[in-house]
Amino acid sequence: MDENKKKKARNQIDKLQQEVSYDTRDYPIEYLVQNYESRKFFRPRYQRNELVWDERRQARFIESLLLGYPIPMLFLADTDEGKLEIVDGLQRISTLVSFMQNKLILEKLEKLTDLNGFKFKDLPESEKNRFPMNSLRVIVLRKNTDEKTKIDLFNRINTSSLQANDAEVRSGVEILNPFMQLINKLSNDKTFLRLIGLSAAKLKRKENVELASRFFAYSHEYKNFKHSVRSFVNSFIEKSGEKYTVGAKEDFEKEFKNTFKFIDDFYPKDIFHNNGIHMTPRVRFEAISVGTNLALKKDPKLKIRKEDVLNMVQTSEFKEYTTSDASNSRPKIIKRIEFVENYLLENGIR
Numbered sequence: 001m002d003e004n005k006k007k008k009a010r011n012q013i014d015k016l017q018q019e020v021s022y023d024t025r026d027y028p029i030e031y032l033v034q035n036y037e038s039r040k041f042f043r044p045r046y047q048r049n050e051l052v053w054d055e056r057r058q059a060r061f062i063e064s065l066l067l068g069y070p071i072p073m074l075f076l077a078d079t080d081e082g083k084l085e086i087v088d089g090l091q092r093i094s095t096l097v098s099f100m101q102n103k104l105i106l107e108k109l110e111k112l113t114d115l116n117g118f119k120f121k122d123l124p125e126s127e128k129n130r131f132p133m134n135s136l137r138v139i140v141l142r143k144n145t146d147e148k149t150k151i152d153l154f155n156r157i158n159t160s161s162l163q164a165n166d167a168e169v170r171s172g173v174e175i176l177n178p179f180m181q182l183i184n185k186l187s188n189d190k191t192f193l194r195l196i197g198l199s200a201a202k203l204k205r206k207e208n209v210e211l212a213s214r215f216f217a218y219s220h221e222y223k224n225f226k227h228s229v230r231s232f233v234n235s236f237i238e239k240s241g242e243k244y245t246v247g248a249k250e251d252f253e254k255e256f257k258n259t260f261k262f263i264d265d266f267y268p269k270d271i272f273h274n275n276g277i278h279m280t281p282r283v284r285f286e287a288i289s290v291g292t293n294l295a296l297k298k299d300p301k302l303k304i305r306k307e308d309v310l311n312m313v314q315t316s317e318f319k320e321y322t323t324s325d326a327s328n329s330r331p332k333i334i335k336r337i338e339f340v341e342n343y344l345l346e347n348g349i350r
Contacts, residue, residue: 021141021142023140029135032136033100036097041084042085053091066112074086077141078140088154102120170234174238178241178249179241179252180241182249182252187206212256218286219294222290222337281322287318290340303348318339
């Protein structure tokens, strides 16, 4: 490697290192809990919802603390208001709050089995005194750290540890992307939520955001899909955000609302649910929603009978194209979307 390239690399490292300044602190658990309850420590927009962890994982975390195991560092960031935003560690902090408020019951502990069924108030007196005073190591980014650096840190932590799913990471990383902001908004549209009928657990993990993201990506570029859904959707959202305009916003919003209003008006109830099971398979959602959108673009005055739509989803072709093992198959993606599109256009009421 020649010296000029080494010098250029060194300069880049020096420049970017200067953008990140921080100090390391030890905060007692009681201090973390009190400041989270008073909102002096808060969840920023790019973070996941609190208490996404199930109760078993929460209990396992508390067990680790009681055993004195080392815990990964928390990442907070100072703000102009003097409050600290939680860059990484929301699940741990909210678990601590739940436990100390006696909302969390310890269950399925693997080592401290005698504590199964305990709440915080049930701990031996010595542990009730000791637990809140235990300290966790915290890295606090200084207030001059910009938003992009915080989001980059959030992305690197979560994509390295696989703690967040695609929709959660994407919502965080692309929080400054205006198109991602629109997707987040539309994913909470009342008609859309009623049609997809997701459980509270699925909504907490942003499955509605994932489905809305796929709706747009496949509607506009399904023929360009290769093999990775994550890369395909991420790329489309990033590109759309870069060329985002007022006109683009209106077009995206219009096609989303038109599609799901049409589905609400003309399709049988629970059309996205398979065989009466109250769940929405992604492949079925993609076929019906994207195929409908494309058909409406070709025939905005389209109408169809509910019984014809029911016949469509009962055909052998539809069932073949929407099996779960076909989710990452480019030929199946094209076939299932175009099958619905063509069926609607051929069987629509004129």
